[in-house]
Amino acid sequence: MTPRKEAPRPAPLPVRDGVAPSYLWLPEGGWADMLSFLVERFPLVTKAEWGERxxxxxxxxxxxxxxxxxxxxxxxxxxxxxxxLERETPIPFEERILFQDEHLVVVDKPHFLPMIPSGRFLRETLLVRLKKKLALDDLSPIHRLDRETAGVVVFSSRQASRGAYQSLFQRREVSKVYEALAAPLAGRDYPFVHRSRMVEGEPFFRMREVAGEANSETEVDVIEARGAAALYRLRPHTGRKHQLRVHMAALGVPIINDAFYPVALPCKEDDVSAPLQLLARAISFTDPLTGELRQFESGRTLDLDAFA
Known part of the structure; x- marks a missing residue:
């Protein structure tokens, strides 16, 4: 008999203003007490602040x-x-809810808004905003978009059905369509497929292509070319980190305003004047619970005229 899987225990602290509590397993060490450990582990938080908490x-x-x-x-x-976080710069762009039922929340994410809390972002993240706005403490993203990428992203709002939707992505049974602006690519018949082997690069946040068996695949098509720019339709058949950005740069036409590829530029901090011209246009899949075809499309657009 297969052992019965126990439901995860709820966190002992509640979600507060959309922010779920963090947790930490205490490591090996000889700290005299809890405060000594916390002060050494988190040097940016003072002893007095930990005492107050x-x-x-x-x-x-x-x-x-x-x-x-x-x-x-x-x-x-x-x-x-x-x-x-003592200070967090507001991100002046709003998400739009495209669909919501008892299992899913589908959102049209703006550029520059991170998916989840990390680094210098906490409340100004899509997950925390949605938890606060919708009062859904159990909300969790089923897949991710880069902070720099806008468009359609799917969240699960019920733990009981989350695995069924996550399995769709793991089995590659989800169709994703992106759009991107980049320089025209001459000498190609469209559509074509770019395949490569992608591995972690340097610095740590970048990926790179190397020789070897391909583990990434993108179908590239052109919607319209005008002057110095073209609007591309990209269909990723795999889901490697930064896959579309790496593939377009490898083809010699990096996505406009890409600060990572082909060269990592200095961090722009809170500058939101030049968004990456990459949009998760649409996503579709057969709902594993109902058998219904689900199709969602972003209401955002990329402005070809601005770069042509």
Whole structure:
């Protein structure tokens, strides 16, 4: 008999303003107490700030027991806490909800908005915005878009049905269509397929192509070419990190305003004046629960005239 899979235990701290608590497994070490560990592990948070959080009951064990500055440090223990940012620059672009039912939320994401909290982004992320707006604490993305990419992205709002939708992406049973602006590519018959082997590059956030068996594949078509720019339709048949950006750069026509490919440019921080000209135009799949064909399309456009 197959052992029954237990449902994951809920976090002992609630979602607060759309922000779920973070957690950490305590490592090997000889810290005198919990406060000593936290101050060393998170040097940007002061001892006084950790003390205030603990006094408010916002640092707890996996069982929900409030931890104090003098609580014993125990290797292998899991603790929960809220991640906080002192300052976070607002991202002046709004997401649009395209569809919502009891299982899914489909969103039209703007450029520059990160999917999930990471680094210098917390509340100004699509996941936190949606949790707060829709009061859906269990919301989770089924797939991801780069911060720089706009367009259609799908979220699961129920843990019980999440695996069925995630399996569609794992089995490549989801059709995705992107659009991109780049320089015209001469001497090609459209559509054509670009295949390559992609691996992690340098610096750590980039990917690169190397010799070897292909593990990435993109169908490239041109919708319209005008002057110095062309509007392309891209259909990824695999889902490698930065795949479309890497493939277009490898073809000699990097996507307009790409700050990573073919050369990594200095970080633009909060500059939102030159969005990457890449749009997740549409996504479609057969719903694993109903058998219904689901098709969703972005209402955003890329302006070919601006670069032609």
């Amino acid at each position: 603990m006094a408010r009951g916002e640092v707890v064990s996996g069982d929900g027991v409030a931890l104090q500055p003098g609580s014993q440090f125990r290797r292998g223990m899991r603790i929960f806490y809220y991640r906080e």
